[in-house]
Amino acid sequence: MISTDYIINTRTKRKIYGIIGALITLIIPFFLMLDNHNDHLESDQSFCPFKMVTGFPCPGCGITKSLVYFYQGDLYKSISYHILGPFVIAFCWVTIVVLITELITKKEYFTKLLYNRKLAYGLAAFLGVYHFIRLIIFVRNSSFDDILHQSIWF
Secondary structure, eight states, rough: OOOHHHHHHHHHHHHHHHHHHHHHHHHHHHHHHHHHHGGGGGGGGOHHHHHHSSOOOOOOTHHHHHHHHHHHOOOOHHHHHHHTTTHHHHHHHHHHHHHEEEEHTTTTTSSHHHHHHHHHHHHHEEEEEEHHHHHHHHHOOOOOOHHHHHHHOO
16 A cells, blocks of 8 residues: 655655756747857757658657747747747747746645646647648748758758
């Protein structure tokens, strides 16, 4: 039998890890923005392992660049890299506030929403359709040589 102290301690650790993860997600693009002189992000090789191997973007490709351009105040460019970039920033801030509030009050507020299966399937379906549309646009706008240049094989 698992003691309640173990469950409470595990939940507390998960909340602290969630806060740390959200902070890292917000901080890394901020430092990249500070180093983005002369718009070097436009021409840099992607760090995505899938894109490096195949030359095609994965469903998450562009989120970091989207966050960097959002921090710079260029909402159009941010959304053009990934439509969910600004929502990631909002989600991270809400996550930080909610998890800190839950740690202080020792209550859980959004557990049913966060573990909602319908919401998860809906977000997955949206991301799948969005990625499929991005792939079609990417293939239409890129030649075979362009795709090869975006991989590590060239």
